[in-house]
Amino acid sequence: MDEMTMGSKVKNFFKANSYWFITLLAGLVYVTRGLVKVVETGKSVYEIVADSILAILFGFFIAKTMSMQGFLKGERDERVVLTRRRHGQIVEEITPYIDRLDDFCAQKTEETKREIQKKILAKAGLCLSDLDAFLQRGEIPPCEKRSFRDKKRALRKASKLKITPLLTSSLTGDESDPGDPLALGATKKGFMAKSDSKRLFSKLATGLLFGYYGVQAITDFSWAQLIWTAIQTVMFLVMGVSSYMQSYFFMTDNYRNRIIRKMDYLQMFKNMISKEKGEENEL
Numbered sequence: 001m002d003e004m005t006m007g008s009k010v011k012n013f014f015k016a017n018s019y020w021f022i023t024l025l026a027g028l029v030y031v032t033r034g035l036v037k038v039v040e041t042g043k044s045v046y047e048i049v050a051d052s053i054l055a056i057l058f059g060f061f062i063a064k065t066m067s068m069q070g071f072l073k074g075e076r077d078e079r080v081v082l083t084r085r086r087h088g089q090i091v092e093e094i095t096p097y098i099d100r101l102d103d104f105c106a107q108k109t110e111e112t113k114r115e116i117q118k119k120i121l122a123k124a125g126l127c128l129s130d131l132d133a134f135l136q137r138g139e140i141p142p143c144e145k146r147s148f149r150d151k152k153r154a155l156r157k158a159s160k161l162k163i164t165p166l167l168t169s170s171l172t173g174d175e176s177d178p179g180d181p182l183a184l185g186a187t188k189k190g191f192m193a194k195s196d197s198k199r200l201f202s203k204l205a206t207g208l209l210f211g212y213y214g215v216q217a218i219t220d221f222s223w224a225q226l227i228w229t230a231i232q233t234v235m236f237l238v239m240g241v242s243s244y245m246q247s248y249f250f251m252t253d254n255y256r257n258r259i260i261r262k263m264d265y266l267q268m269f270k271n272m273i274s275k276e277k278g279e280e281n282e283l
Helices: 002-016 018-035 045-075 078-122 128-137 145-159 168-172 188-212 224-282
Strands: 036-040 213-217
Touching: 045 078, 045 224, 078 128, 078 145, 078 168, 078 224, 128 145, 168 224
Parallel strands: none
Antiparallel strands: 036 213
């Protein structure tokens, strides 16, 4: 028991101070630059491109590998495991009534859309009945000329409002579209694709930098190139640790919260079914 407690304390310590360790590592890298001076390599364009591609691939591999490790670590986190397990239980509980979930989703989507429209209209002193009149007959409530433009703009904005529909597949599965109130959050697949594109850009810039510039020892130190390569490697490792932490916290925070939001909607549906069954029993 004591060993488990000690292990938990060590884990929490490193988790709480991870960014300090990254900063310390970056600081050590910066200190090593005092052993060398930065000069142009004099390489041809083709050599620069070749070295850059190699650096990009190596850096991307490290970041991708550590990011995947972060995802795996996050998936094994006790909070994530329990949340996913509970989600599976709720899905199993509502399975007998799954044919009614589409109607529930459509109802919630419409209710949410109307609530957003209500807020848009309220800023211009309008209500939903004004929007209905505008949609049916193109009518705008009588008002002073100076406020006519604001009311018309609000009615148009409310009438063109589009939100992500709540779907059975998004509540019971693992896909959704980000961007509005009913979007449940980024999926793991979407987060990985977005992260990969960012990593490629950063590795491209870093690769070009190290491809164009090389080092020359200040005192004819023969290990200059080794030091420069070590600096590159440590920089890639720092980026990799950052990718690891981003992926881990995505799984334990964003991804877990996304599942919780799905569970909230499924619980609403379950409560609705339970209430209806109770009313039938009373009858």
